[in-house]
Amino acid sequence: MRASLWLRTAYARMWVRTKSIYGEPLWVVVTIGFPLFTSMALSLLYKSSNASQFTGFAILGGVMISFWGNVLWSMASQFMWDKQAGLFEVYITSPAPISAILVGMSLGGVLGTAPSAALVALIGWALFNPAISPAWPAVLVVFTLTLASLYAMGMALSSLYLVYGREADSINEALHEPVSFLSGVYFPQQMLNFPAAVQIAASLIPLTIGMDALRRTLFSGEGLQQISFHIGVLALMAAVLLVLSQKMLKLLEERGRRAGTISVRIR
Amino acid sequence: MASAWAGWQRDFGWTNPIAGLSLKTIGPIASVLTASTVYWLGSSAARSFDPTNLAYILVGAALYAHVAAYSWVPSLAITEGKWSNVFTQVYISPKSSPPYLAGRCLASFATSAITSGGSLVGASVISIYLFNTGLPFVLTPVSIGLLVVALVVNIFASMGLGFLLSAYTIFATKFEWALPVYVSGLLMVFSGALFPVTLLPWPVSAVADVLPFTEFIRAARVALIAGYPGSFWYYLGLSFVGGLVFLVLGLAAYAAAEHRARRLGVVDRKAV
Secondary structure, eight states: OHHHHHHHHHHHHHHHHHHHHHTOTHHHHHHHHHHHHHHHHHHHHHHHTTOGGGHHHHHHHHHHHHHHHHIIIIIITHHHHHHHHTHHHHHHHSSSOHHHHHHHHHHHHHHHHHHHHHHHHHHHHHHHOOOOOOOHHHHHHHHHHHHHHHHHHHHHHHHHHTTOOTHHHHHHHHHHHHHHHHHTSSSOGGGSOOOHHHHHHHHTSHHHHHHHHHHHHHHSOOOTTTTHHHHHHHHHHHHHHHHHHHHHHHHHHHHHHHHTOTTOOOO | OHHHHHHHHHHHTTSOHHHHHHHHHHHHHHHHHHHHHHHHHHHHHTTOOOHHHHHHHHHHHHHHHHHHHHHTHHHHHHHHHHHHTHHHHHHHSTTOHHHHHHHHHHHHHHHHHHHHHHHHHHHHHHHHHHHTOOOOBOOSHHHHHHHHHHHHHTHHHHHHHHHHHHHHHTTOOSSGGGHHHHHHHHHHHHSSSSSOGGGSOTTHHHHHHHOHHHHHHHHHHHHHBTTOOSOHHHHHHHHHHHHHHHHHHHHHHHHHHHHHHHHHTOTTOOOO
């Protein structure tokens, strides 16, 4: 019964998110803007630096930044907006498990972001035609695990954002670019002379490990065996972040109930 | 002045100005560093790394972000204002919405000038460390003064762009929050921020070449980078003239849009 409720809740939340995106084709136009322009500009920058062989890094970065943007703006901040709209109180007073709502939201987010990410890839490849040497099974495994760990991070952040008000937007804006830079979304980050502490901090972001593994599998043809370490770390990160998000949500929900802040609305 | 103050309060009322400015500077620093890293990686692989080009990218990346950060604020003021009913109050008083939008834009200009200056300095220092190179910047009172003049002159073009966007936003009920992304993206590609506009296909390159934002960034480069070719006053003059054209067009479009919006009663229309 409980498993059935969990699955039905996850499906319902996923359906709502997917329907809201596919039911409004303008969504693709909206979500494709940032990743497309950034990957185009950086591809042209690689080209103007006489390094056309790296334009694939910029296009791959554009694809993955679509998902990172979705995690930040539509996962991490979602409960904060739901709280403002009065929806969060419905969630916690209903028997629907919060974890199922989060997982459904993630799956819907992935499905909803996929069209714009695919378009960035298609347009980028059509315009710049970068050389690739893919090991597709490894690419698929790494891509899936990167998204799993990234969205698990979004779930963990969503509990933190519950305690924020309008400062959440500023925090999102402050996080978006630094995480993209530290993770090396558009370039191999290991080539930079980062201090050890920064390197360690960057390694704790799933996107860092995921981007490195994706570049290896997509451009250098490395297979599952060569990137087994990356796969292990990404799987571990996804599991740990998932558990962490559950604990944090429980804690903050409890705190919100006691302090009476869960039903605070802006309007 | 009241609108500018309201804009400042909107940005920093929830925290202290130092924390607010720091949060607004971290993102642009990372964005400028991303562009400079891409150049460093590409040019190092091609054995064509040149510190002057790195300085070119640092200035361009910091300044296009500056323009993007405040040119969409009039549009934001309408979107937020519709939602919170502030714009409705502004709108019902006669001829007050253009000054209100201009004030919000100026407040954001002040914030963005500080944060983009901070991002240029921060990204330059980090680039020197990361790429182990010097940068041919000219940092004298005169060069910094010229940069400030260029920033002020560019207000005309940015505000004009802001009014043009507002002419659309006044009718929009959904997705208008996506506008800044497009403004920022278009400026990144078409203002010569990261690479010469000649790299773009014709006729796009011809249009990009005469945009006031392109001329503004060129003028700033002449002021800040040692040996950068061209005349500061020539580029600034072009930026000024282009800016005036943008402002006149923007105000005319906004006035027409506002007139139509009043007749159709769309300001209270909300998306649910």
